[in-house]
Amino acid sequence: MPSPLAQSRLGASRLGAFMQMPARSALLLMAGALALSACGGKKAPAQLPPDPGPATTTSGPGQGWGGGAAAPGSQADFVAKMMGADTIYFNTDRYDIDSADQQALARQAQWLMQFPNKRATIEGHxxxxxxxxxxxxxxxxRANSAxxxxxxxxxxxxxxxxxxFGKERxxxxxxxxxxxxxxxxxxxxTID
Structure with missing residues (x-):
């Protein structure tokens, strides 16, 4: 068995030989190694499955994973209860709350009062x-008005x-x- 000094010299000579390889050969060697490392892996699905949402531990009719009901107090519950009233609309260059907006915001307030530990963010667009x-x-x-x-x-x-978000989204x-x-x-x- 060679001494540690001899091993380090042998390693250095191998490294030196690699460094002296023409750049093209070194590039081909690295490309081949990269191609081999990519083989055999799973291909990404064409389309990702939908997010199942938050898990619930309850079971019974209309609850949990099988029933499709949202967990009380969750963002999904808020959206389901609002039935479109989570969004209010404005006229051009306006930020005043009209009667339709007042009804939507009243529903939001009712939900927020029912879940006093929940916070919300209002996004203005x-x-x-x-x-x-x-x-x-x-x-x-607009967000402050709401x-x-x-x-x-x-x-x-x-x-x-x-x-x-202005006009960005x-x-x-x-x-x-x-x-x-x-x-x-x-x-x-809503914020959990």
């Missing part, structure tokens, strides 16, 4: 028209945060009045 800065400010005013209305209904304002990508109307919104999302 705008359509694509206007500058980025203007739309961020308008989205913030927050203030929830507070007037008895929801503790410290439980509600606001964020503006449209749900409709068209450049027409129908698409713009869908994007001028405030969305309430």
């Amino acid at each position: 705008c359509d694509e028209r206007g500058t980025r800065e203007y739309n961020l400010a308008l989205g913030e005013r 927050k203030n209305y929830l507070a007037s209904l008895g929801v503790d304002p410290s439980r509600v945060t606001t964020v503006s 449209p749900i409709a990508t068209g450049s027409d009045e129908q698409s713009w109307a869908q994007n001028r919104r405030a969305v309430t999302v």
Whole structure:
């Protein structure tokens, strides 16, 4: 068996020989090693399965995984109970709460009062028209308008945060009045 010094010299000479290989040969060697390491693995599915949502430990009719009912107090429960009232819509360049918005926010307030340990974030959105800065400010005013209305209904304002996405997260990508109307919104999302 060679001494440690001889082993280190032998290793150094092998390394030196590798370093003297033409760059093309070294590149081919590394590409081959990479290709072999990729073989035999599972291929990624063409489409990922849907997220099953939060697990529940209850079982019984209409509960748990098999029944499709959301866990009380979860974001899924909030969306299911709101039936579309988790989002309110605004007119162009406006942030005032109309009567339809008042009804939606009243439902949100009722749910939030039922689950006093839950917090919420209100996301303000705008359509694509206007500058980025203007739309961020308008989205913030829309989110704050909804927050203030929830507070007037008895929801503790410290439980509600606001964020503006301006025109950065449209749900409709068209450049027409129908698409713009869908994007001028405030969305309430619960926080677990």
